[in-house]
Amino acid sequence: MSHYLGIDVGTGSARACIINVHGEIKGLASHEIGLWQPQVGYYEQSTTDIWHAICAAVKLALAEGSVDGSTIRGLGFDATCSLAVLDHETDAPISVTGPAFDTDRNVILWLDHRPLEEAQMINATGHPLLRYVGGTMSVEMELPKVLWLKRQMPPELFARATFYDLADALTHRATGGDSRSFCGPVCKQGYVPVGVDGSVKGWQEDFLKEIGLEDLTKDGFKQMGGVNGVTGEFLGAGDLVGPLTAQAAADLGLPAGIAVGSGVIDAYAGWIGTVGAKANLGPHPRGSEPPEDGLAPTFTRLAVVAGTSTCHLAMTRRPLFVKGVWGPYRDVLIRDHWMAEGGQSATGELLKHVLNTHPAYAETCAQANDAGTDVYDYLNARLRQMAAKAEAPQISWLGRHFFFYGDLFGNRSPIADPSMTGAVVGLTSDKTVDALSISYYGAMEFIALQTRQIIATMNEAGHQIQSIFMSGSQCQNSILVGLMASACNMPVVIPEYIHAAVAHGAAMLGAKASTADADGKTEHLWSIMSRLSKPGRVVEPSGDAGEQRLLQVKYEVFLEQCEAQQRYRKMTDAAVVDWTRT
Numbered sequence: 001m002s003h004y005l006g007i008d009v010g011t012g013s014a015r016a017c018i019i020n021v022h023g024e025i026k027g028l029a030s031h032e033i034g035l036w037q038p039q040v041g042y043y044e045q046s047t048t049d050i051w052h053a054i055c056a057a058v059k060l061a062l063a064e065g066s067v068d069g070s071t072i073r074g075l076g077f078d079a080t081c082s083l084a085v086l087d088h089e090t091d092a093p094i095s096v097t098g099p100a101f102d103t104d105r106n107v108i109l110w111l112d113h114r115p116l117e118e119a120q121m122i123n124a125t126g127h128p129l130l131r132y133v134g135g136t137m138s139v140e141m142e143l144p145k146v147l148w149l150k151r152q153m154p155p156e157l158f159a160r161a162t163f164y165d166l167a168d169a170l171t172h173r174a175t176g177g178d179s180r181s182f183c184g185p186v187c188k189q190g191y192v193p194v195g196v197d198g199s200v201k202g203w204q205e206d207f208l209k210e211i212g213l214e215d216l217t218k219d220g221f222k223q224m225g226g227v228n229g230v231t232g233e234f235l236g237a238g239d240l241v242g243p244l245t246a247q248a249a250a251d252l253g254l255p256a257g258i259a260v261g262s263g264v265i266d267a268y269a270g271w272i273g274t275v276g277a278k279a280n281l282g283p284h285p286r287g288s289e290p291p292e293d294g295l296a297p298t299f300t301r302l303a304v305v306a307g308t309s310t311c312h313l314a315m316t317r318r319p320l321f322v323k324g325v326w327g328p329y330r331d332v333l334i335r336d337h338w339m340a341e342g343g344q345s346a347t348g349e350l351l352k353h354v355l356n357t358h359p360a361y362a363e364t365c366a367q368a369n370d371a372g373t374d375v376y377d378y379l380n381a382r383l384r385q386m387a388a389k390a391e392a393p394q395i396s397w398l399g400r401h402f403f404f405y406g407d408l409f410g411n412r413s414p415i416a417d418p419s420m421t422g423a424v425v426g427l428t429s430d431k432t433v434d435a436l437s438i439s440y441y442g443a444m445e446f447i448a449l450q451t452r453q454i455i456a457t458m459n460e461a462g463h464q465i466q467s468i469f470m471s472g473s474q475c476q477n478s479i480l481v482g483l484m485a486s487a488c489n490m491p492v493v494i495p496e497y498i499h500a501a502v503a504h505g506a507a508m509l510g511a512k513a514s515t516a517d518a519d520g521k522t523e524h525l526w527s528i529m530s531r532l533s534k535p536g537r538v539v540e541p542s543g544d545a546g547e548q549r550l551l552q553v554k555y556e557v558f559l560e561q562c563e564a565q566q567r568y569r570k571m572t573d574a575a576v577v578d579w580t581r582t
Contacts, residue, residue, distance in 0.1 A: 002073045004514065005061075005258075006507030007054055008266060008500075009079035009166065011035070011109065011308055014050060016057035017503035018067050019511075023532030027065025028500055031056040036105055038097055043109035047084050047093055047169055050107070051251070054170070059253045069254045076238060076261040076509025077170045078269035078502060081188045083108045083142040084169035085149070088162040088223070091172075098152045107166060108145045111309075115144035116418070122147070127207045129192050134326045136416050140345075142188040147213055158215065162223050165189065167263030175242035175260050179233040180225035183264040183332040187341065189224065191234075193330045196319075201227045202234070235262035237272070237333045238512030238528070240520050261513030266502055267341070268333060270305030271313045273505025274469040276529030277536035279493045281467060295337070295526055300466040302455060304484070304492075305502065306474035308349050310447070312342035312413070312454050314463055322461040324414035325454070334525055340463070342413035342454040347447050348474060350406050351376070354443045359431040367433065380479050382437045394547045395441065395479060396486075396554075402426040403554070404442030405561040406450075414457040415562065419569070423561055444480045448487035449551075449558040455488055468492045469536070471501030486542040487551050496534040508532055 003026060006017040012035065018027035031053040036044045062069055085094040085106045093106035108114070119139040123130065130137060137144060146163055153161075164172065165184020172178060185191035190207065192199040203221045208214060216223050219231070226232020235241065238261040249256040264272070275298055295315070303313040312325075316338045319328040328338040346353075355361050355375060368378035387395045403425040410418035424442070428435070455465050467490050474480055475498045485492040495501045508528050515523040542548060 001071060002514075003067055003071045004074045004076070004507045004510040005058065005072050005254075006269075006503045006505065006510055007058070007075070007077045007170070008269065008503035008506050009033070009050055009054070009077070009170065010266060010502075011080055011111070014053040014057050015500070015503045016054070016061040017500050017507050018061050018065050018072070019504065019507045019532065023504075023534055025497055025500060025504065027061035027067050028503070029057045029060030029064055031060070035109070041113040043112040044096060044103075044105040045082065045107040045109055046105045047086070047107060047166075047173070048104060050166075050170075051173055055251045055253070062253060072254055072258055074259045074261060074510030074512070074514030075174065075244060076506045076511075076513065077167050077174070077263035078266045078506040078509070079166040079170060079263065081110045081140070081142065081184065081265045082166040083145045084164045084166050085161050086164065086169065086172075087160050089160065094157065094161050096149065101153060101157060110140050112145065113139050113418075115139055115148035118147040118151070119144040122211050125207070125210050127204070127210065128197060129190055129204050129207055131321060132192060132196075132327060132329065133190075134322065134324050134413070134416055137190070138326070138412065138416070139418060140412075142184070143190045146189075146216075147211060150213060150215065163189075164225075165265070167265065168225070171241045171260055171263050174244055174248045176245050177242045178225070179235050179241050179262065181262040181264060181332075182234050182236060183268055185225065185234070186329045186332050187265060187326065191224075194228065196330055203227070236331060236335055236525075237262060237264050237268070238509040238525055239522060240513045240516035259510070259513040259516060261509040263506075263509065264333070267305045267311035267313060268339070269505035269509070270311070270471045270502045271303040271315075271333065271339075271505070272508050272525070272529060273497075273501040273503070273533075274303045274305070274471045274493075274495055275301045276526070276533035277469060277493055277495050278533065279536040279538050281491055281493075281538060295334070298526070300464050301469050302465045302467070304451065304468050304470045304472075306347055306470060306472035308346065309412075310344040310347040310451075310472070310474075312451070312458075314340050314458060314465055316340070316463065320458075320462040322414070322458050322463075324416040325458060325461075326413075340458065342458065344447065344450060344454075345407075345412045346409035350408060350447070351440065351443050353408060354406075354439050355379075355436065358436045358439060360433045360436040364433050364436055376477060379437050379440050380477065382433065383441055383479065386434060386437060394542070394544055396445070396483075396547050396550055399438055399441045399445060400550060402438050402442045403557050403561065404439070404446050405558065405565070406443055406446040413454050415566075417566070420565065423565060425561075441479075444477070444483055445487070445554065446558070447480065448483035449555050451484055452488045452555060453559070453562075466490055469495070471495055471498070473499075481539050482542065485539045486547060487555065489541050489548070491541070492539045493536040494539065495536050
């Protein structure tokens, strides 16, 4: 039987996922990758280290599933939206670690916030392309990082650099080809597909010159991958990049010649691995089975990829501009269709922070360990016990007077303000495990309410989101998933492979590449998704009218907290604008 291999490179590990022609996972393994933080706000990785982790994960997955490598027909990659830098002559890594630039760390990670000044400078231009990134270019995107390198690197070193979205760097390593996906450049590098708003070359020459990156316009934009069809090649998700080279095959423990598909950002692989799930959504006007002959169901389905951070992805037939939501991005998954990307900068990380900083955290961990469970499952059980003891109608009743606003890591959507912070109403002197449980619940409630805010903002702009298809580690949290459904008042669909939906999506890219004919034409991505997606589990909103009333009020308070913080900052900034040290 034929198999397909997906490689998912996350923030902390590389994962290999092997599926068969029915979409069933036959092998799954991961290997940690290094992460360096040379100073606060700086996060770096190494493509060499990442490749070694990928190779280890692939070999483990093959062994775990007793899969013969000769049955692998296609290989797909996804990765975090991080910037990788290679020498254009030697392919050697070029260091991103200033000021000496003498390490082998050549990846600036997505969550790196070093180019704050550069992002502000880019946004001050007001250039029309900023419309396609939600109005402002985030510090998490890759172009501000390129500008930072231009301003910090020796000129001769910068001139040797070729810049890749990490997924493209990996397909380059696997095939030796230098094609780029539309996904990374369009979403994170300021590339505007030809024909959009009069774009002729994809790269906007006037914009790059205005922000001080005129170097990138030389030699047909070769440092960024070139001009499509002239000095470079840009491909859709899963389009054939080329065959696996002999060297890469030897590294991976696979035969040479396997079809390698164009990669995508990890969140977009989550969309691929999630929204095709077959789900019975009951009487709602959302459709139930994804038809083979149309994309209509995708336009009402929001993919929520929830891990360390959370991405919210929706597809439309026409461009819809939403303030604070990245995009609309054309061609990044399916040609002539548009993607919008909302997001929360930290969700899994927020929950971790709330727990780690509470006085009762050590005691809670000890109790969870004694109970033989992890701290999140323990706290969920604790909340249920607290509700039962209080004879509460629902767990949400316990947090009725606790108002937690959790933008501790800034706001990605829909405010698009990295200076946003957290706030709490309802603090007490209680330092017990029960108090930690309420703080933990408050953080989960915040995540759900902010998801509702993002959906409402998108729907007001013309989206028609009616259901959530969720993937990532947070799917394991039953209380959080229930809150998402109830707060947003729409069903949440959980994929069969909770732990591997993103890697499963990457494997579908490999399946698509394997269908390439002599002219490179491949099977449609939606057809691949319909064929290889597995049934999902549906979580419906709470039917308790009292809980719905409570969550409505909590949402109104949440919006007030969001608005009040911005207003308070403006008031105090105005008060101190002329205040000087005496």
